[in-house]
Amino acid sequence: MTDPKQAPGIGLFLDLRNPERWRRPWPEFYGRQLDLIAEAEHQGADAVWFTEHHDTDDGYLSQPLTFAAAAAARTSRMRIGTAVVLAALRHPRHLAEEAAIVDLISAGRLELGIGAGFVEHEYAAFGRDLAERYRLTDDAVREVRRLLGVVSPGPVQQPPPIWLGYQGPQGARRAGRMGTGLLSLDRRLLEPYAAGLAEGGHDPSTARMGGLLDLVVAEDPERTLARVLPHFVHQLNSYRRMAAGPRGTHRDLTVEEVAADTRGPGRIPGLSVLTPPEAVATIRRRTAGIPARHVYCWASVAGMPDDIVTEHLALLLGSVAPAVRAADPRLPA
Numbered sequence: 001m002t003d004p005k006q007a008p009g010i011g012l013f014l015d016l017r018n019p020e021r022w023r024r025p026w027p028e029f030y031g032r033q034l035d036l037i038a039e040a041e042h043q044g045a046d047a048v049w050f051t052e053h054h055d056t057d058d059g060y061l062s063q064p065l066t067f068a069a070a071a072a073a074r075t076s077r078m079r080i081g082t083a084v085v086l087a088a089l090r091h092p093r094h095l096a097e098e099a100a101i102v103d104l105i106s107a108g109r110l111e112l113g114i115g116a117g118f119v120e121h122e123y124a125a126f127g128r129d130l131a132e133r134y135r136l137t138d139d140a141v142r143e144v145r146r147l148l149g150v151v152s153p154g155p156v157q158q159p160p161p162i163w164l165g166y167q168g169p170q171g172a173r174r175a176g177r178m179g180t181g182l183l184s185l186d187r188r189l190l191e192p193y194a195a196g197l198a199e200g201g202h203d204p205s206t207a208r209m210g211g212l213l214d215l216v217v218a219e220d221p222e223r224t225l226a227r228v229l230p231h232f233v234h235q236l237n238s239y240r241r242m243a244a245g246p247r248g249t250h251r252d253l254t255v256e257e258v259a260a261d262t263r264g265p266g267r268i269p270g271l272s273v274l275t276p277p278e279a280v281a282t283i284r285r286r287t288a289g290i291p292a293r294h295v296y297c298w299a300s301v302a303g304m305p306d307d308i309v310t311e312h313l314a315l316l317l318g319s320v321a322p323a324v325r326a327a328d329p330r331l332p333a
Helices: 026-043 064-073 092-105 120-125 130-147 168-178 187-199 221-244 255-260 276-287 306-326
Strands: 009-014 047-050 079-082 110-115 162-164 209-212 215-217 271-274 292-298
Touching (some): 009 026, 009 079, 026 047, 026 306, 047 110, 064 079, 064 092, 079 292, 110 130, 120 130, 130 168, 162 168, 168 187, 221 306, 271 276, 276 306, 292 306
Parallel strands (some): 009 292, 079 110
């Protein structure tokens, strides 16, 4: 097992939602996101990760590798990741060539996270069957890995690190058999993941995990949560609609309903707004004893106010990340 005591990199997670209620002109919005990424690198962010969905009413990022190339051109040190790109919706050669270009622009900083997705209408739009998503994704990973060794121009890294965003014990085992990293920080998945690595003929010591922590850092968590809550509820309801599908039924939750389910100051299911010491303790607890290489947090939740984003990044990167890196991993979390 790779050394679980190694401090994970601290990064940001962007979906580029621009909801109509808080919408900015799209060119201005995209430009601001690139400025934010460049500033985050200046403040010490270890990585930035982009995700993918299609045909949403808030403009959720649809082409993560395209935006990753722009981010790569604006940065020089931070890792550039996808968490995840939906490989089943692309031809493997197209994906391999795009990934190689991002790796070239970034001088070898790409982390290629691949996932299967869960949205029926996205698969239908690309003429694919959602029921076949895991087979299609496994096949794509094998072919993309092969093609990264033959496309021209090829990537700097041979190959770039590949991750799978598979969830649950069966998904973790599949990721292990494929010999990829696992985009999850769920410690319960380490055992099936390591078993899958062994089954696939891969050294279990190469295990590596990474993933999202749904936290925002603030000096006044209760006040900040109250302001972020409408943005979080928009995000939550959009995922509920995606999961329900065109033939499903769902009901949007209200801000009042979500706010009523508090789990302590600054905490609701799916989101925690924490002080810097609380965030450090949470990251240490969630990564203790697992080979966590990357932890990433939302840069912004569905267009939340700029002053909250600025404070969150300053505290996460200026206070929390250095404390996580400096913490003695032998101490109890």
